[in-house]
Amino acid sequence: MRPFAYARADSAESAVRALSEAGPGVKVLAGGTTLYDLMKLDIEAPTSVVDVHRVPELSYIDTSGDELVFGAGARMADMAEDPVVRNEYPMLSESLWRAASEQLRIMATAGGNLLQRTRCAYFRGGEPYACNKRNPGSGCAAIGGADRGNALFGISDSCAAVYPGDWPIALIALDTEVDILGPDGERTIPLAELHREPGDRPEVETTLRPDELILRIRVRKTPAGRGSAYVKVRDRESYAFALASAAVAVAVEPTGVVTDARIGIGGVATRPWRVPAAEQALIGQPLTPESMRHAGEVAYQGARPGTHNVFKVELGIRVVADALRIAGERAAR
Missing domain, CATH: 3.30.43.10 (Uridine Diphospho-n-acetylenolpyruvylglucosamine Reductase, domain 2)
Structure with missing residues (x-):
């Protein structure tokens, strides 16, 4: 103790x-x-x-304006079941309820979910495993070791640990901002600037200072939200962390041509990972099996697999394509 x-x-x-x-x-x-x-x-x-x-001012949800606003203390279960979130942004709802058991969703908060730490076995296993995230300077046993669950993107010579969240993968695919309060007042940053890649300081995971607090998460509303989906593949069906996931949103003309696309991928990167090149590969194209597969291939360009996680590349491509198929069907309703 x-x-x-x-x-x-x-x-x-x-x-x-x-x-x-x-x-x-x-x-x-x-x-x-x-x-x-x-x-x-x-x-x-x-x-x-x-x-x-x-703290009452942290524990609220407001979906009435031109943004979805989630106080940092809002519970995962409440966010997942909010009628606007569930009906207009299924990718957000699905990423929340697929993330954890009901008991955890009732307790876990929006801000805490953003800041959860990796489930890398070497990080959590303790001695004698080397982990720069846990013990800076000790090395990374995952690199060249049992790296089946480790990252393909954002890795460095010091760390290959996967960011474990689900909801932030959906958030990163949208125009999400985070409001932060510190001793000097309030500041706002894009969600993409909250998490750091490991570089040579894996133990420093975010750009938050120790004396700062997340106040709220704000998501700009978009018509593409209705045509969205979150697909997650894991070793067991319930309450496991992703081997590969995809959060996608598309807007499609009556002719079937994509006019807007948002794609985030999870289970494969050291932070929430958006793939703008894959989005651009879809815009102006019809949603076909070939174009959806191509978007997945573009999303996984530049992947750096290790010894045991090469399978994640093909798996991830298929997950992106599957999420796009579901999102496209919803967009066409």
């Missing part, structure tokens, strides 16, 4: 103040579904914990 200080925030401002005063080693507690797990594995050993899960 490692002792730590505990503070319960009643507002976003008081949470940021507590984070600033706590200093190095402080962690935010929201739903607790990730932090408790990592503390039990001795991966996280916070000196202080700031509890934000009862």
